[in-house]
Amino acid sequence: MQPFIQFESVSKSFGSLAVIDSLDLTIHKGEFLSLLGPSGSGKTTILMMLAGFERPTRGTITLDGMRIDQLPPHRREMGVVFQNYALFPHMTVAENVAFPLEMKRLPRHEIARKVERALDMVRLGHLKNRRPSQLSGGQQQRVALTRALVFEPRVILMDEPLGALDKQLREHMQLEIRELHKRLGLTIVFVTHDQSEALTMSDRIAVFNAGKVEQIDSPHAIYDTPRTRFVAQFIGETNLIEADVVNVQNGHATIVLGADLAAKVRSGPELQAGQKALFSLRPERMRLGADPAGDNALDMTITDCIYHGDHMRVQLAKGNFTFTARCERLAGNWTVGTPVVVSFDPRDCTVLAP
Structure with missing residues (x-):
């Protein structure tokens, strides 16, 4: 696929502070790419360079083959x-919506037509004569989005656009933006620090850490097969444990987690017997009280149960070794001190070379 937006060896420094270091990034036409990372990871700086509010210290940025960084x-x-x-x-x-069209000096009748069509698209036509102070937070956000869409730009850039909204409204706006993206075929670059937001909305996610891309992949791959320790810890929740690799054979490895608990896992090409590795297992991938005839069945004890409404979080231990599991609320009558078999499929865990 031909690159639509391309960063080539882009670096950005503010004085002696290097924020972005030799970034290579390709964005395809019509895709929804989220730039995800903690505060200070460089994601907003990338957006500002793409918008033209900041210039790269080194490197080039192109749009559809044309250099735009100048x-x-x-x-x-x-x-x-x-x-x-x-x-x-x-x-x-x-x-507000007409403003960018007026800056382009379009005829008044064309401005009126475009504004009316854009407001109807986001179901705000009946509010066109109100001022921002008379709108809810969600309505204001839709006006801001409409103003960005009305002059039919080639790319939409969004910098934490839903951060000021409450949880329910934020989730509603996520679906609205996702639906607009699909319906209009927009190219969207979306900056967020909210993992759930990125997983919900994106075609691909670029996970940033200290000015570098740790992993860029589909939401499914980012969540299920993280490639680095940072991605495994930052995206969602996981049990991340240092383990010893005992043997590697036929695409699987046997590892020892601690307290003499051994597990069978998928093996990557970099795993070798005798080395240390990082074992990652999502809490929802674990089964309690399941049939122990599977590949992994660990004898542990429940040390705590925490109620979360639609699910229970169960803390498990054997000696100094601990796990956290997420269970359906009605999956069992779990109580503190109860011995339990913990099972999981080798395909549901990830093992990273250190």
Whole structure:
């Protein structure tokens, strides 16, 4: 697939502080790419360089084969949506949406037509004469999104656009943006530190740490087969344990986790007998009280049960070795001190070379 947006050996420093280091990144036309990482990982700086608000210290950025890193923001054909909406408080909804079209000096009748069509697209036509202060947070966010869409940009850039919304409204807006992306075939670059948001909305996720991409992949692959310790720990929740590799054979390995607990796991090509490895197993992949005839059946004891409404979090231990499992609320009558068999499939865990 031909690259639509390409970062080639891009670095960005502020004085002596290096924020981005030799970044190579390809974004395809029509895809929804999330830049995910903790605060200070460089993801917003990448968005600002793409928008034209910052320039790379080194390297090049191209859009559809044309170099853009030297172009001013207004010549890049990109719509930007910020967390604080950046709406003009003295303008109506329609006037806010019309603003970028007026800057392009389009005829008034064409502006009116485009504004009306854009507002109807996000179901805000009936609010066109209100001012931002008369709207809810979700409605303001939709106005900001509409203003970014109205001049039909080639790319939409979003910087933590849902961070100020409450949980229920944020989840609703995630689905709205996802539906707009699919319906209009938009190319969207979305900055977030919210793992759930990235997993829900994206075609691909680029996980950033200290100015570098740790892994770029589909949400499914990022969650189920993390390639580094950072990705395994940052995305979702996992039991991450240092283990000893005993043997490797026919695509599987036997490892010792601790307290003489041995497990059979999938083996990557880099695993070798006698080395240390990192074992990662998601809490929801574990079964309690299951048939111990499977590949992995560990005898442990329940040390705590925590109620979470739709599920239970169960703490398990044997000696100094501990696990956390997530169970359906009605999966069993688990109580502290109960011995239990913990089982899991070798395909459900990941083993990383250190």
